[in-house]
Amino acid sequence: MAAEDAPVPEAAVGPEHGGPYVVRVSGDMDLDHAAELRATLAEALAQAPEGAEIIVDLRNSSFCDSSGLNTLLDARRQALQAGHVLRLAAPSHQLLRLLELTGSSGSFPLDAAVPG
Numbered sequence: 001m002a003a004e005d006a007p008v009p010e011a012a013v014g015p016e017h018g019g020p021y022v023v024r025v026s027g028d029m030d031l032d033h034a035a036e037l038r039a040t041l042a043e044a045l046a047q048a049p050e051g052a053e054i055i056v057d058l059r060n061s062s063f064c065d066s067s068g069l070n071t072l073l074d075a076r077r078q079a080l081q082a083g084h085v086l087r088l089a090a091p092s093h094q095l096l097r098l099l100e101l102t103g104s105s106g107s108f109p110l111d112a113a114v115p116g
Helices: 034-047 065-082 091-099
Strands: 023-025 051-059 085-089
Touching: 023 034, 023 085, 034 051, 034 065, 051 065, 065 085
Parallel strands: 023 051, 051 085
Antiparallel strands: none
């Protein structure tokens, strides 16, 4: 698949039913899309009320490379500094394996499905 054919991460940022902020990612979290993912996660962190959880909904994302992982890890660091928790929901098997191989599996709370 050519880079221009790759799906672009999309996000719905905002509280759902008074709950946590949800960032929905569609497509690959790779070098071609890391900047957009970084901007979307930064927007969620800026908009979320103090102490709110940020849930990254990964149901529609099946691939993550090192640049995508670095983007997630950087967002996690920023979230902690701002008093938020960044959770990964419905990560793909490939992402779980990447987290394991890089020693990052304990860096995020993981949910098998998107809550509520």
